[in-house]
């Protein structure tokens with residue numbers, strides 16, 4: 001079992017409480033043991049390094065000193081915590097004089113022997129997508145997710161280094177393992193505005209708008225993040241940004257751990273997903289509908305396949321099936337066409353050809369019962385002929 | 393004549409200040425060949441008076457006061473994109489960071505809001521050992537005179553169990569105060 005010194009940071013039981021909840025669920029599900037770092041303190045975040053260099057290294061160093069005593073690597077889900085702890089490790093390891101200064105300030109021993117890891121690194125590289133997908137019971141079918149990494153998980157490279165700074169893939173792999181579809185987009189590592197959204201909304205809101213717009217234009221229907229500040233900005237401020245830029249995004253925002261919990265069978269409430277600002281519940285129930293539909297289609301196909309394999313041809317039963325198939329064509333040609341032809345446009349042409357042509361309908365109905373492959377070939381031939389006719 | 397550039401001989405103290413900032417940032421401004429890639433990728437450049445390339449140029453020309461008074465250094469979001477992309481390996485983000493701290497020390501804060509936010513945040517950490525978000529919003533809004541700015545978000549946050557009105561202290565909060573004090577004493581060395 002993987003074991004970590006768990007550093008939840010200040011956000012995971014407050015502004016990003018759903019991140020904290022789903023983090024613990026994810027650990028449970030995947031068999032990761034989290035031992036909370038004893039009496040941990042705040043890493044100082046951006047305000048720390050904006051104000052005082054030494055302080056900004058000493059604050060996380062105190063936590064590293066505690067983890068060293070525990071003899072465990074640190075798991076820090078928050079991107080800012082992760083980044084500050086890595087920066088402190090880096091400083092302690094690379095300069096003896098800076099290390100000495102830090103030890104003096106915190107009045108504890110710290111040698112940089114433990115490593116702080118991000119949840120993306122642990123899930124994608126330690127646990128691995130295969131292990132995750134093995135636990136999935138309710139795949140997030142049809143979810144088009146924009147995986148948003150933001151800044152601090154991938155930059156500076158000397159400090160992070162577990163993924164590519166321009167086109168990272170770790171979250172995409174994890175999201176894929178949950179059954180969702182990660183989309184390609186170009187703002188995955190663009191800054192969301194961070195604290196500027198609060199301190200200078202005139203600047204921060206535009207940065208936020210750029211990220212949301214790119215996600216939407218690239219075909220995403222939700223955003224996934226692993227940073228509590230990104231999460232809060234994208235979610236809580238989305239309405240204000242929509243108003244300022246006179247547009248609608250309506251993009252639910254999830255933490256990556258929520259997707260794991262949900263895909264492994266948790267209710268939205270258990271995963272904390274009912275605590276967002278942009279409504280997620282309606283969206284998630286649509287995903288659930290997709291999943292059920294896909295599952296029953298699969299079961300149907302399977303049943304059909306075994307039927308045609310096992311049953312000896314009984315002329316009467318066959319005739320009955322043909323009749324039923326013919327009825328299907330008369331009643332709902334679109335559905336029947338979709339069973340034969342994947343391409344939507346071509347399927348539409350088939351519907352056109354079939355409508356009102358009982359002879360062709362009967363022919364296809366027969367073939368669909370007796371020889372599925374031939375049925376597809378015949379349908380394709382009908383479509384091609386029709387298209388040629390149209391061109392001429 | 394009207395377009396002539398007045399070249400002021402660099403003052404020794406400006407040179408010294410620039411090397412101090414460079415040392416703190418662990419980078420060198422002379423590496424920069426002004427290609428502008430940093431500015432091209434900067435997500436906040438649209439709001440800056442001197443985008444990152446120009447900040448570096450000001451420093452190369454020893455115009456350090458002008459750089460320290462630029463609004464840009466307070467608009468920079470520390471996103472690290474510039475440093476990650478610079479073909480010459482200039483750590484611009486670290487320079488921006490060092491400049492902010494220098495401006496703070498000199499009392500040249502052109503953006504009081506960002507500085508007030510940082511101060512309020514660190515005050516919470518110093519007193520409780522953890523960030524105190526409700527207190528942060530209150531103190532920040534008081535010092536910047538925007539008492540009601542985020543009030544509209546307070547209630548929805550509370551409804552979702554996302555803010556506690558009381559701070560959580562850690563056990564070792566006295567240790568943290570000492571860390572703040574010692575860092576301040578040693579930091580100047």
Ligand code: SF4
Nearest residue numbers: 150151192194229230
């Ligand atoms: S995108 Fe924004 S909040 Fe997220 S890591 Fe960057 S600065 Fe942090």
Ligand code: SF4
Nearest residue numbers: 424426427428430478
């Ligand atoms: S990217 Fe680097 S070399 Fe190019 S202008 Fe910016 S700092 Fe100078």
Ligand code: SF4
Nearest residue numbers: 434468469471472474
């Ligand atoms: S770190 Fe600052 S200057 Fe550099 S790209 Fe980001 S916002 Fe711009």
